[in-house]
Amino acid sequence: MKNTEVVPVETSGPEGPPRALPVSGRGRSRRRIVERVIEGCIRGSAYSAIIGLFLIFVFIGKESLPIFTSAQVRQEANISKLFLPQEQLHPYSWQPVSEIPKYSILPLFMGTLKVTFVAILFAIPLALGAALFTSEFSPDWLREFIKPVIELLAGIPSVVLGFFALMVMASHVQELFGIVYRLNAINAGIALGLAVIPIVYTVADDALTAVPKSYREASIAMGASSWQTAWRVVFPAALPGVLAACVLGFGRAIGETMIVLMASGNAPIMSWALAKPVRSLPATIAAELGEVVVGSAHYHVLFFIGISLFIFTFVLNMFAHWFVTRLQKRVLGMT
């Protein structure tokens, strides 16, 4: 995602021959070994993330498999019970601790989407506006102040943000929008937005600042105002990077657990109304996995939720990556 920088090739750094190196054969071979080792180490660290991801995928996948394979689990929870309407009164009901456990995950999917939608709606305009300001309009000293402060927001533990949303923000949000429920999707979404802003901001700001200065100079030389330059020239040139920022923010929002667990009310309601409380997928895992009997249907359903979230974000990222590269080619092709 970093390859959005379209900086033209600069003339290479300091001229002149590099510092004299020891030339004795022994020294050279030792150097070579050391370099090999170091190279191996950094290669390993690059692969370790992939290995970790793969192992996690295998683990979650294995734990959710009994929903398809084990007859005993399937009796209680199978794909049709997870997704299709069940009884008359509450066709989609999440009641895992019950005489007859009910595992409809549609209300949870809906909840996750609702909260994420509000978070994105709240965070992206703010973050992009801030990025545009600091990269194009603010004096350097102000940028040096604003940027670290916004990035500091990312350092607030999400449980603290969640607690703040539960204790303080919820009352104001309720009053502002005149909502019956104090804890609802809007409240959780805004709190979640606070966590998303720094991520979108940082990446978008980097993308905007990476646009070559020559673009701006050319635009201003053509008589464009600084706003026209920022909005019509710099912003489109940085669009691939900005979109990457939005996708990262979306990924963060959809997977965030603690904020939603505390601020959303966690009621598995099947409704698109934003003013109602919601229960999200990650919050459900967090609330219930600690208690669940290992190997029970409930346990496997929670892992199934985990793998669904995983696949969802994975596909989203793949698609976004494909889209961004395409866009990038077009933007670069134009220049």
Add this chain to the structure above:
Amino acid sequence: MKAKAIRAATILLNAGFIAGTTCAAGRTVTIKGSDTMVILGQRWAEEYMKTHPGAIIQVTGGGSGTGIASLINGSTDIAEASRPMKPEEKASVKAKRGKDVEEIPVAQDGVALYVHQSNPLKSITLTRTKAVYTGKTTQWEELGVPLGQIIVYGRENNSGTYAYFKEHVLENQDFAPEVLSLPGTAAVINAISKDKNAIGYGGIAYGKGIRALSVSKDEKSPAVAPTQANVLDGSYPVSRALYFYTAGKPEGEKKLFIDWVLGPEGQKICDQVGYYPLKQAKKPANKKA
């Protein structure tokens, strides 16, 4: 011999892993479970460690189910639970640890129903409470209070209070999907204290800053306030025992600690924290159990 050494090492390692210290493993007791009992457990641990230098008692919460799960997989010495253990869970302990579960009631608790301070409602029947939590009653007007929609708060389904409430008040029916579930009784209390239309349940010990309702069994019986006297004499309809569970008969530091908890000093702390000491008459029976 070798197997024994390995087993001892594993136990040591386990204890060390949990306690964060290997040297004092012999006198370290870990306690895990019910969020309702965390404060109580911590006070017990503090007082006990004051009077018994060298002993380390570590108390963490997470919910009754979490504590019981830890007891099953052997990562805690004592599980605190605010509900009786289910037969399957006892069987799991037997299967995994090879020992029978010891059930030790250590205190009494009542589950209170809370409303916002400004709510004029004074008392509620169990039948009405059930209707509210199963979603049959949704408006305060149906309870004679002009407030509009009832905002119903409850606990997450990993909580002993949730299980207790579902069994005793809802008679095992499902909670309505509209019930907001919050992690921890403290969160429920906080939410109610800021929400005029709210009703919620939680341990009596947490009931500060909001108002607890008197509860009656049905329309005919009198409403009883959740006070110590009423919980102890059994007239308050929503009260329960709080338990310690161990795998096998407690021994060593564990036994000393549990005996101390059941003794006068430990029981006095129940009172201070806001729970109720065990009924005197019941005590010998508890010790035997």
